[in-house]
Amino acid sequence: MATYDEILRELPQIINKVAGTPIGEITPDKALVNDLQIDSLSMVEIVLVAEDTFNVKIPDEDLKDLVTISEVAGYIEREQA
Amino acid sequence: MRREVVVTGLGAVTPLGGDVASTWEGLLNGRSGITVLDDPRFEDFPVRLAAPAAVDPAELMPRAEARRVDRTQQFALVAAREAWRDSGLAQLAGTERAVPGERLGVSVGSCLSGASSLFETWDMLREKGPRYVSPFTAGRILPDASASWIGLDIGAKAVVETPEAACATGNDALRRGAELVRSGKADVVVAGGTDAMVHPFVISAFISMRALSRRNDEPELAARPFTRTREGFVIGEGAAVMVLESAEHAAARGARMYARLAGVGYSSDSHDFAQPDPTGAGQAAAIREAMADAGLEPGQIAHVNAHAASTPQGDLTESIAIRSVLGAHTDDVVVTAPKSSMGHLMAGAGAAESMAAVLALYHRVVPPTLNQDDYDEEIALDVAQKPRHLPEEGELAALSNSFGLGGRNVVLAFRTA
Numbered sequence: 275m276a277t278y279d280e281i282l283r284e285l286p287q288i289i290n291k292v293a294g295t296p297i298g299e300i301t302p303d304k305a306l307v308n309d310l311q312i313d314s315l316s317m318v319e320i321v322l323v324a325e326d327t328f329n330v331k332i333p334d335e336d337l338k339d340l341v342t343i344s345e346v347a348g349y350i351e352r353e354q355a
Numbered sequence: 356m357r358r359e360v361v362v363t364g365l366g367a368v369t370p371l372g373g374d375v376a377s378t379w380e381g382l383l384n385g386r387s388g389i390t391v392l393d394d395p396r397f398e399d400f401p402v403r404l405a406a407p408a409a410v411d412p413a414e415l416m417p418r419a420e421a422r423r424v425d426r427t428q429q430f431a432l433v434a435a436r437e438a439w440r441d442s443g444l445a446q447l448a449g450t451e452r453a454v455p456g457e458r459l460g461v462s463v464g465s466c467l468s469g470a471s472s473l474f475e476t477w478d479m480l481r482e483k484g485p486r487y488v489s490p491f492t493a494g495r496i497l498p499d500a501s502a503s504w505i506g507l508d509i510g511a512k513a514v515v516e517t518p519e520a521a522c523a524t525g526n527d528a529l530r531r532g533a534e535l536v537r538s539g540k541a542d543v544v545v546a547g548g549t550d551a552m553v554h555p556f557v558i559s560a561f562i563s564m565r566a567l568s569r570r571n572d573e574p575e576l577a578a579r580p581f582t583r584t585r586e587g588f589v590i591g592e593g594a595a596v597m598v599l600e601s602a603e604h605a606a607a608r609g610a611r612m613y614a615r616l617a618g619v620g621y622s623s624d625s626h627d628f629a630q631p632d633p634t635g636a637g638q639a640a641a642i643r644e645a646m647a648d649a650g651l652e653p654g655q656i657a658h659v660n661a662h663a664a665s666t667p668q669g670d671l672t673e674s675i676a677i678r679s680v681l682g683a684h685t686d687d688v689v690v691t692a693p694k695s696s697m698g699h700l701m702a703g704a705g706a707a708e709s710m711a712a713v714l715a716l717y718h719r720v721v722p723p724t725l726n727q728d729d730y731d732e733e734i735a736l737d738v739a740q741k742p743r744h745l746p747e748e749g750e751l752a753a754l755s756n757s758f759g760l761g762g763r764n765v766v767l768a769f770r771t772a
Contacts, residue, residue, distance in 0.1 A: 294419025316423075318490040 275354055276328055281347040284327060292319045302344035330354050360533045361605050361612040361772055362713050364442025364598030366434035366547075369707055370591050370697050373410030374437055378697075378707070379714050382722035383742050387575035387696050389589050396555045402567045404574050405553045406591030406698025423491050424504060425469035426551035430594035430703070431501035432508060435463070435545055439509055442598035443610055444543065448510075452608065456512035460541035461502045462532035463549065463596065464517045464524040466701040469496035470554045501549050505596075513541040520621075521759030522664075524548050525595065525705025530619040530765055532599045542604040548702030549594030558590055564629060568665065579726035580663035580670050580692035581734045588664035591698030595706035597713070612772035614713045617752070618649025624762025630668050631758060635676030641764035642680045642754060649768035651752050653684040657745050658721050658753040660712040661736075663692035664699050673756060674734040689743045690736045691715075695725035705757035709767055712755040716771050719745040 276284065286300035293316040306312045312320065321332050324346070330353040332340075340346045367374060370388025371381030381388065388406040397403045412429035413421035421429060439445040447453045472495035479487050494500050499517035506515035514535060520527035525548025532546030561567050568587040570577040578589045597616075605612055621644070624637035631638065646656070659677060663670050670692075678685045693708050700707055715721045721743045730738070745751055755767045 290419070292419060294417045315490040315494065322486070322490075 278347055278351045281328065281350050282343070285324065285343055285347060288323045288327065289320055292316050292323065300343060302342065302347070304343055305341045306343065324350065328354055358537050358539065359602035360536045360599050360616045361602045362597050362614050362616060363600045363605050363610045363612060364438040364444070365613065365710055365713070366437030366441060367593065367595040367707055367710060368408050368410060368412055368430045368433050369593040369595070369700065370406035370409055373415065375441070375710070377409070382693060382696060382711055383720070385696065385723045385725055387725060388591065389574045389577055389698050391571055391574050397558070400558065400562065402558060402562050402569050403571050404568060404577050404589050405558070406589055407553055408593045423494070425472040425495035425500070427465050427468050427549055428495065428501045428504050430551060430592070431463055431549035431596065432504055434547065434549065434594040434596040435505045435508065438545065438596040438598050444598065454543050456510040458513055458542040459509060459511040460514040460535050460544040461506045461511045462516045462518060462528045462535060462544055462546040463502040463505055464519050464528040464702050465498065465501055465548060465550045466521060466524055467550065467552055467557065468498050468500050470552060470557055472496055474556065505545055509545060511545070520763040520765055521761050522699065522701060523705055523757035523759035523763045523765040524702035525707070526709060526755065526757035526765035526767055527621070527705070529597060529599070529616065529706060529709055529767055530621060533616045533619055536599050536601050542601050544599045545596060546599050547594060547596035547706035548704070550701035550703050551592045552590055552701050553592045561590065566666065576726050578665045578695045578698060580661065580665045580695050580724060581731055581736065581738055582726060582729045583731045584729055585665045585667060585670060587666055588694060589698040591700045593700045593703045593707065595703055595710045597706070597710065613717045614769045614772050616767060617770040618645040618647070618651065618768030620645030620648060620766040622764045624764065626762050628761055631672040631762065633668065633672055635672045635679055637762055638673060638676035638756070638758055638764045639679045641766040642676060642756070645754060645766040645768040646680070649752065649770060651768055653681040655752050656681060656684065656688050656754060657751045658712065658715055659688050659690045660708050660715070660753065660755040661690050661692045662756040662758045664694050669758065671734060673758070674736050678735065685735070686737060688737060689721045689739050689745070691721050691739045692724045693722065705755070705765065708757070709755040712753045712769055715745070716751050716753050716769055719747060719751070721745065
């Protein structure tokens with residue numbers, strides 16, 4: 275089980291690997307689509323890798339409400355509990 | 356008055372080099388990009404010859420982007436970016452002089468998009484299940500994936516197209532690009548061909564067709580167009596891309612013009628899937644049409660960049676077709692066959708060879724054809740065996756031939772700018 279801080283540290287690594295976004299730009303307050311310009315297919319892959327890494331499920335209907343990195347991290351923290 | 360089309364940018368990744376300069380240098384110096392594959396997947400193959408790209412395109416782009424697309428699109432993107440920078444249009448992006456997306460198009464094709472990705476995805480599906488199939492799979496294997504990724508990269512909104520004409524696809528994409536500029540659909544079209552077909556699946560298919568040279572012990576001698584001992588082609592990989600622009604648009608921004616893409620000609624043999632019509636009638640029709648479209652008479656043609664894949668029937672037919680159109684003027688035309696050094700880049704072939712024809716006009720020198728030591732007397736062409744200089748003064752014209760499986764013939768006529 276990863277802590278919220280651990281998730282916040284790991285997510286930028288995943289996003290960087292999939293989408294190439296520089297890790298320094300991926301701060302908790304950033305919106306994945308509007309700030310980081312993550313395209314639709316990269317988003318799918320990021321979610322897939324995050325699900326495997328943290329052993330959680332992030333259904334599409336929940337994903338559409340997760341805008342920022344901190345919201346995604348918070349969701350993962352709750353779901354793995 | 357019809358809009359004229361000029362070539363203002365060039366980009367390439369080929370078996371001779373990772374860019375246009377190294378490819379052109381390799382052609383002029385008669386280097387061979389053909390080698391024996393040490394990949395264990397080809398171990399039991401009767402043909403282990405190929406012309407792999409001189410560089411790994413994945414090294415020339417951001418890592419995340421490289422893993423998103425197939426090698427087919429990696430070649431296309433690297434070549435397109437070089438052409439885009441070379442044209443000077445990349446440098447205008449974000450300024451008020453940038454080409455609006457609505458005036459910008461793409462015409463790029465491939466014979467087979469994403470062969471490697473197709474099989475890797477299939478293996479992944481069987482080993483780990485559907486969940487592990489990449490969401491980018493369609494963007495790797497769709498025939499128009501390369502055109503789409505380039506369109507996204509440069510912001511093309513007027514048109515993104517993917518012409519397809521087997522081994523003549525590169526020329527067909529340039530043909531379509533020129534037509535899009537002429538029609539006014541776009542002012543600038545990024546056009547060319549790409550393929551990454553050095554794959555066991557592809558090579559085994561062409562082995563079965565008896566289409567490939569089997570000279571595994573002497574790879575650099577394997578591609579020998581126009582010789583008595585030619586026995587088949589060598590599969591290569593790579594891409595070449597041109598920036599085609601209306602002459603008016605190019606002149607207004609003071610762009611360098613390599614040449615004019617002055618005429619296009621195309622036809623279909625309707626004879627046999629794998630063999631050309633031996634009379635050369637279909638190929639001749641395309642040559643004649645390209646010349647008429649460019650307003651050229653036989654006596655004005657200085658150079659022909661031949662399709663000449665080094666196949667027994669293909670090379671002979673092409674020589675018959677050339678002579679049937681150019682007549683006695685054939686003897687005054689310098690012919691070259693770049694597949695002798697680069698192999699057959701499939702959709703990249705027409706584009707890279709037309710690029711060579713453009714550079715031959717621009718630099719006024721024709722690169723040599725390799726391995727011309729047992730010339731087939733049945734083929735009556737003046738084939739360059741060393742770099743051959745063209746007249747220093749005056750207007751020059753060149754033809755670039757591309758002929759593909761299914762009897763697809765596409766010929767482009769270039770004139771000095």
